[in-house]
Amino acid sequence: MIDYLGMMGDASDNIPGLPGVGDKTAKKFIAAYGSMEGLLANTDQLKGKMKEKVIANAELGLLSKKLATIRLDCPVTFNAKNYELDDPNVEAVHEIFDELEFRRAKETLAKIFSKELPETKSNVSSKSVSNSSAGAGQFSLFDAPGSGTASESESTGRKTLATSDHLYQLVQEGMGTKLFLQSLMQQSSVCFDTETTGLDPLTAELVGIAFSWEKGKGFYLPIPEDRDVAQAIVDQLKPFFESTSIEKVGQNLKYDIKVLDKYGVDVKGPMFDTMLAHYLINPDMRHNMDVLAETYLNYTPQSIVELIGKKGKNQLSMRDVDLEKQKEYAVEDADVTLQLKEHFTPELASAGTDKLFKDIEMPLLDVLAAMEIEGINLDEDFLSSLSGDLETDIAQLEKDIYEVAGEEFNIGSPKQLGIILFEKLKLVDKPKKTKTGQYSTAEDVLSYLAKDHAIIQNVLDYRGLSKLKSTYVDALPIR
Structure with a gap:
């Protein structure tokens, strides 16, 4: 097995092996x-390229065998007592986990060692309900405890919808909608959230707000699928969304x-985006709502x-979900976003970033939204013509490369390209290799050699034009 690994190599253990030698060989x-020694002593029995490779890489082969050998003569003193699992300093570990935002790992650690989680700077506290002791079977610090259920609330100490007092109401048609709109227009600050049929705001349809x-x-105001009826409902909300005095x-x-722009709504007035606010407060942390709720509100949505x-x-659309579940x-x-706003407002001030948030980030949000809605114009006829020109240039480069190489091969294959350049054409005496023993055809390697070898410059041009054509010229019109 040692000689076998030495010959073919093992990328996972950084054993290079003999170039060109695989499992069968x-x-x-x-x-x-x-x-390995027997092979190197009988290279005269080998033929062709394989003979050349084995002779040229004899030292590499011996080194590979050495790397594959497990040393059994190391002086090791074993004392089983030294490997017994002791209770860790849970409080110290919690401090590290808090700093690194390892919330799940912190909860699981508490379960394993049956310790209460201490209060943290982010006011995230939880208790373990597990009576398991250290060493009682296998465990993982990174298994997810749950997904917002009541049982998770018990095990993590976080609140959930099932364990929190709340009053979420469905806005009924007719008088119910009228009364809701009257109350809505009397507010100075309102949090809103659209529910839609997809993630692309330019194609998604409203399901509710x-x-x-x-x-x-x-x-919760449901929006029906019928576009005319949906538009009529959204039109009733325009005074709110376009009010310059109500904060959104x-x-x-x-x-x-x-999303609202597709329904003719121009959102105006002061705005507060909790995702952007948190970016200014803690730019290195994730900013999605679930993480923010767990971190700052001790709540799992x-x-x-x-x-x-x-x-x-098999994934459903939000429109397929029961209306009561949609509402909740x-x-x-x-509700959670509103609470995050109340939490972040003083933090922005204490961090000295409130002016940046109000004067730069929030106005820029409106500008970026407008730019993305407007999009760009594409001259598809020009791009089609350019694609044809690039195809011609790529074909010519391909022909020139094959002519110098003396054969056709896959130019896009680093392995095949390396063999052509460094074994067949022998453009370099000692070509650079990757960890797996394959010839390196990376951009920096080829760029360094291009000035002396026309075929390499052609390969670089081939790569550049192929990338330009496939990624931009051909792809843009169909996006």
Whole structure:
């Protein structure tokens, strides 16, 4: 086995092996010569390129065998007592986990060692309900404890929708909508969240809009699939969205602005985006709402996967979800975002970034949304013509490369290209190799050699034009 690994190499252990020797060839050599040394002593029996490779890489072969050898003569003193698992300093580990934002690992550690989680700077505290002791079976610090259920609330100490007092109401048609709109227009700051049929704001349709202006309370206004009816409902909301005196609060407001634009709504007035606010407060941390809620509110929101399933052909649309579940999910998002806004406002001030947030980030959000809505114009006829020109240039480069190489091969294959350049054409005496023993054809390597070899410059040009054609010229018109 040692000689076998030495011959064919093992990328996972950084054993280079003999170039050109794979599984079958290594087994053949072992059967014929017995060992690496036996192979090297009988290179006269080899033929062609393989003979040249083995002779040229004899030292590499011996080194590879040495690397594959497990040393059994190391002086090791074993004392089983030294390897017993002791209780860790849980408090010290918690401090590290808090700093690194390892929330799940922190909870699981507490379960394993049956310790209460201490209060943290982010006010995230939880208790373990597990009575398992250290060493009682296998465990993992990184298994996810759950997904927002009541049982998770018990095990993590976090609140969930099931364990929190809340009043989320469905806005009924007719008088219910009228009364809701009257109350909405009386507010000075409102958090809203759109529910849609997809993630692309330029194609997604509204399914409903959630509103909240008081902690634990909110409203959900469903939007029907019929476009005319949907437009009529959204039109009733225009006075709110276009009011310059009512602050609009949201998480990733740019998405909502782009969705509403398709319904003729121009969102105006002061805005507060909790995602952008948190970026200024803690730029190195993740900014999605679930993470923010768990970190700052000690709350685990309901997962969207519970409603529509995992990504794939069987995933539902939000429009397929029961209306009551839509309401609870959507208003929870608005409610949580409102609470995050209340938490982040003083933090922005204490961090000295409130002026940057109000004067730069929020106005820029509106500008970026407008730019993305407007998009760019493409001259498809020009791009089509350019694609044809590039195809001609690429074909000529391909022909020139094959002519110098003396054969056709896959220019896009680093392995085949390396063999042509460094074995057949022998352009370099000692070509650079990768960790796996393959010739390196990386951009920096070829760029250094291009000045002396026309074929290498042609390869670089071939790569550049192929990338330009496939990634931009051909792809842009179909996006």
